[in-house]
Amino acid sequence: xxxxxxxxxxxxxxxxxxxxxxDSLIQYAYLFLMDRLKEQLPFGRLTVLHYRMFGGEGAAVxxxxxxxxxLILATDIFDDLQDQDAPKQAWSEAPLPIALHLAAAFLTLSxxxxxxxxxxxxxxxxTMKMMNLQLLQAANGQMMDLMNVVSDExxxxxxxxxxxxxxxxxxxxTGVMLTGRGWHPIVAEYAVEVGMAAQIKNDIRDLLRWDEKxxxxxxxKTLLTLxxxxxxxxxxxxxxxxxxxxxNEADVADxxxxxxxxxxxxxxxxxxxxxxxxxxxxxxxxxxSVPEVAVHKEMLLSILAKE
Amino acid sequence: MLKxxxxxxxxxxxxxxxxxSGNLQMAGVTPAEKRAIFETLSIQADKKDNYQLVYWT
Numbered sequence: 001x002x003x004x005x006x007x008x009x010x011x012x013x014x015x016x017x018x019x020x021x022x023d024s025l026i027q028y029a030y031l032f033l034m035d036r037l038k039e040q041l042p043f044g045r046l047t048v049l050h051y052r053m054f055g056g057e058g059a060a061v062x063x064x065x066x067x068x069x070x071l072i073l074a075t076d077i078f079d080d081l082q083d084q085d086a087p088k089q090a091w092s093e094a095p096l097p098i099a100l101h102l103a104a105a106f107l108t109l110s111x112x113x114x115x116x117x118x119x120x121x122x123x124x125x126x127t128m129k130m131m132n133l134q135l136l137q138a139a140n141g142q143m144m145d146l147m148n149v150v151s152d153e154x155x156x157x158x159x160x161x162x163x164x165x166x167x168x169x170x171x172x173x174t175g176v177m178l179t180g181r182g183w184h185p186i187v188a189e190y191a192v193e194v195g196m197a198a199q200i201k202n203d204i205r206d207l208l209r210w211d212e213k214x215x216x217x218x219x220x221k222t223l224l225t226l227x228x229x230x231x232x233x234x235x236x237x238x239x240x241x242x243x244x245x246x247x248n249e250a251d252v253a254d255x256x257x258x259x260x261x262x263x264x265x266x267x268x269x270x271x272x273x274x275x276x277x278x279x280x281x282x283x284x285x286x287x288x289s290v291p292e293v294a295v296h297k298e299m300l301l302s303i304l305a306k307e
Numbered sequence: 308m309l310k311x312x313x314x315x316x317x318x319x320x321x322x323x324x325x326x327x328s329g330n331l332q333m334a335g336v337t338p339a340e341k342r343a344i345f346e347t348l349s350i351q352a353d354k355k356d357n358y359q360l361v362y363w364t
Contacts, residue, residue: 270348271310277343
């Protein structure tokens with residue numbers, strides 16, 4: 001597949017130029033876009049690749065991919081502002097009202113980019129309906145996350161399926177549906193599986209760092225922290241004490257090494273890795289079952305590897 | 308069942324060795340989970356003696 005990052009970037013800049021007229025809005029939009037471009041627009045590339053895999057031709061898809069990226073950028077800004085755990089992102093360094101305003105403007109720009117695209121209006125309409133439904137799923141998952149209402153594995157999986165996987169489904173399915181096909185259930189299923197695997201991978205990574213993103217310090221229930229909280233070994237009781245508020249952050253400040261040891265010795269790391277791999281293997285099986293996708297497997301994997 | 312199986316593995320190094328070599332009966336674990344356990348342990352055995360983070364990429 002062609003290098004579509006510059007083409008998606010061009011469309012994103014064009015949309016900003018066309019619809020933002022106030023200088024400061026344009027400047028902040030470009031600043032945030034520059035930050036986003038460091039990640040090579042994986043969601044937009046998923047859209048382009050799925051469009052091509054299912055027979056789509058022409059350049060109109062880049063505008064749609066820009067729409068996908070604007071939506072993802074907006075949700076990322078909201079997420080980072082809510083969690084306050086990404087201090088180095090451009091939107092975290094900007095004044096809060098400005099960052100919030102830009103996120104809202106990007107959401108609207110996403111919708112406008114779809115409406116400005118050159119696709120058949122009925123395809124645009126059904127695609128936009130799908131996009132909104134996936135975004136609403138993500139909103140439900142995000143609320144579960146914000147309220148920290150995950151209490152067991154079932155609610156954890158429900159939360160990540162809605163919060164993370166829905167956005168990957170949205171990116172892939174936009175490409176499929178703009179070719180004129182309807183909802184593709186196997187694409188949806190493999191997007192969910194790889195989205196869940198990626199989120200579990202992130203949860204494992206976030207557990208090993210010792211900063212504002214650490215799920216243990218944040219008392220956040222994830223697959224691994226839940227596993228530890230169920231651990232009956234007495235020497236890990238301090239972990240439960242911290243989660244239940246009997247110990248505070250100062251009490252555990254020097255326990256990083258102990259925590260890492262506990263994760264390893266209890267089998268929590270192994271458990272997380274095995275569950276992650278189960279979802280990833282299922283993703284691979286499903287991918288192989290769709291002929292249009294199987295032949296482009298390597299390209300799809302190369303995008304997801306950078307997720 | 309997977310969780311209980313992993314806990315028992317973590318507590319018994321002999322069981323862990325058997326699982327790593329593919330010689331352990333894994334009752335109550337689905338074939339997909341069995342495959343994931345074996346793959347994860349194989350990757351870990353290749354890289355380091357103790358558990359470490361395994362990325363699927």
